[in-house]
Amino acid sequence: MADTPELRLYNTLTREKAPFQPIDPSHVRMYVCGPTVYDFAHIGNARPVIVFDVLYRLLKHLADKGVWDGGKGETKVTYVRNITDVDDKINARALRDYPGMELNAAIRLVTEKTETQFHEDVKALGCLPPDVEPRATDNITQMIDIIQKLLDRGHAYVADGAEGREVLFSTGSMADYGQLSKRKLEDQQAGARVAVEAHKRNPADFVLWKHSDADQPGWPARFSMDGAGVDIYGRPGWHIECSAMSGRYLGDVFDIHGGGLDLIFPHHENEIAQSRCAHGTHAMANVWMHNGFLQVEGKKMSKSEGNFFTINELMTTENFGGRKWPGEVLRLAMLMTHYREPIDFSVKRLEEAERLLAKWPMGGEPVGPVNASVLSALADDMNTVAAVQALHALASSNSPEFAASAELLGVLPKKVAIDQHLADGVEAIVQMRLELLKAKNFAEADKIRDDLLVKGIQLKDGKDPATGERVTTWEIKR
Numbered sequence: 001m002a003d004t005p006e007l008r009l010y011n012t013l014t015r016e017k018a019p020f021q022p023i024d025p026s027h028v029r030m031y032v033c034g035p036t037v038y039d040f041a042h043i044g045n046a047r048p049v050i051v052f053d054v055l056y057r058l059l060k061h062l063a064d065k066g067v068w069d070g071g072k073g074e075t076k077v078t079y080v081r082n083i084t085d086v087d088d089k090i091n092a093r094a095l096r097d098y099p100g101m102e103l104n105a106a107i108r109l110v111t112e113k114t115e116t117q118f119h120e121d122v123k124a125l126g127c128l129p130p131d132v133e134p135r136a137t138d139n140i141t142q143m144i145d146i147i148q149k150l151l152d153r154g155h156a157y158v159a160d161g162a163e164g165r166e167v168l169f170s171t172g173s174m175a176d177y178g179q180l181s182k183r184k185l186e187d188q189q190a191g192a193r194v195a196v197e198a199h200k201r202n203p204a205d206f207v208l209w210k211h212s213d214a215d216q217p218g219w220p221a222r223f224s225m226d227g228a229g230v231d232i233y234g235r236p237g238w239h240i241e242c243s244a245m246s247g248r249y250l251g252d253v254f255d256i257h258g259g260g261l262d263l264i265f266p267h268h269e270n271e272i273a274q275s276r277c278a279h280g281t282h283a284m285a286n287v288w289m290h291n292g293f294l295q296v297e298g299k300k301m302s303k304s305e306g307n308f309f310t311i312n313e314l315m316t317t318e319n320f321g322g323r324k325w326p327g328e329v330l331r332l333a334m335l336m337t338h339y340r341e342p343i344d345f346s347v348k349r350l351e352e353a354e355r356l357l358a359k360w361p362m363g364g365e366p367v368g369p370v371n372a373s374v375l376s377a378l379a380d381d382m383n384t385v386a387a388v389q390a391l392h393a394l395a396s397s398n399s400p401e402f403a404a405s406a407e408l409l410g411v412l413p414k415k416v417a418i419d420q421h422l423a424d425g426v427e428a429i430v431q432m433r434l435e436l437l438k439a440k441n442f443a444e445a446d447k448i449r450d451d452l453l454v455k456g457i458q459l460k461d462g463k464d465p466a467t468g469e470r471v472t473t474w475e476i477k478r
């Protein structure tokens, strides 16, 4: 389409930005690695969810414009994000939180609780649900099938490790293993500081399936190798689930695979090895996209540094900056840095995002056209920094393009109906706060102001020009 910019994306595989073309012009297919559900998602986990939500919105917008199907606008977009509900961290959490309970039941409690929380958190961050959200434990058969294919093609082998019988991927069997991370197998061997595990043919070989003891979750699996059956009651390795689920819902080769930078090696490298070798394809996904790291107040986030924050904690407690932060502020703050750059998540940045949001018009319906500057910024490898600037210019000029453009970024300020009951309540709180100000109890007065802001009500302090008395007005921000 003449008026729609060409989408260009940076591809970790080629280390280049290039025009994006779906394999099938009628169907764009994207897979993003999802959460391991054993604990609250932290703010670092929120970054890929928000980044790829913007990409999902952009792909759908361009699909509707008919950029890939000659203007028909019928291209379908499928976004798959998995739930990792089998992992040794989950087992540990289940044993800790539900001692004495039957393990599978305890695991189910941990994973279901965490999954529900994750959904609430990312919804509050303005993220659309993916089209498919498969759980690893619903795809065990598919994983076993891929492992069998790898055994059949000579890319996997069975060996006895310290914790029992395993099926391992044979990295030496893949000529171009290491393509994504640009790590050569020889270098890994030479540089390996850990002692070579004796049962591995190559130190880089990784587990596809491993034996489970009675106190670990497991599934019966029968593999055949060299014509003989091998039974391993066990569980999948870390990487195989993504090969199984992306293949099941998106096909052997699909368009875009995303995740955080920390997943490039070994996770994505090994996903590629499994999928390509099992299916005999030249690629698993054509475009690999990775968001940059996240730091909090200039430091790597860690529990010992005291700068570890969950999404939920930022929204519902006053642990960060002494106040609660609305989800849309967290989202906008995230989009004010380019997704490939490292981001420093700080109170200053959140305040900046909040100031910006406060100046934007609320309650628009995203019906108008999307602004050309916003769209071309996003089409240029999702330059959300430039898109937010362009959006702010639209807000300042009261442009009718604001609402649809903000919606494309998922930051459209929402309309809140003012009802009398609420108005009376706010009026009473405002009066109470004026009393506190008179008594010079500024800390408590500020706290009330911040609490109201979290609820979408902004106070404005001023003076009555006639009497010089302090007055406070308020408005609904969203």
Ligand SMILES: [Zn+2]
Pocket (backbone or CB within 6 Å): 032, 033, 034, 242, 267, 271
């Ligand atoms: Zn994955």
